[in-house]
Amino acid sequence: MVEVKMEVFQLTTTVNSSGHLVLDIPTQLSPGPVNIVLVLSSSVASKVPNQNYDFSDLAGRLNWRGDAVAMERALRDEW
Template sequence: MNTSVKELLSTVKQLSHSCIITLAMEVLKLTTKIDESGYLNLNIPTQLVAVEVNVVVVLNPVSSEEKQQLSYDFSDLAGQLTWQGDAVGMQRNLRDEW
């Protein structure tokens, strides 16, 4: 084993005694409203329990134009199928294959 690998292993052993566990960071994006008194109230359930966390809040006002842009147009993806036959019977046949 060469010297640099030994040094690395020694460093890892030292760090393992004073190891800091890093939990998975959660990134949340939501649109909400600020109340009449100017307060932003967030009540967000997480998978973390009783731990200290860093919170970063970025307030980006939403204009009425941005709200309208969020409505998606799926008309080019939507269609209509015509079914000839017994739909329930076909469903039962498919289910019975399992």
């Protein structure tokens, strides 16, 4: 049986002017190969203002006449 040791880190660092992210993180892991999962997220807020998008061009609208609940019950009773 292989013992798997894992450590989880959350830190804020910077990307240098050449676009490289350099990490120097001390660990308690044994020397040797390691698997790394890295998720990058910008810590600077987006400069694009939050706009309320109008989805009306993507979806239709149903003009219902009648009692929607009664129709739902009638359809359910058919099952």
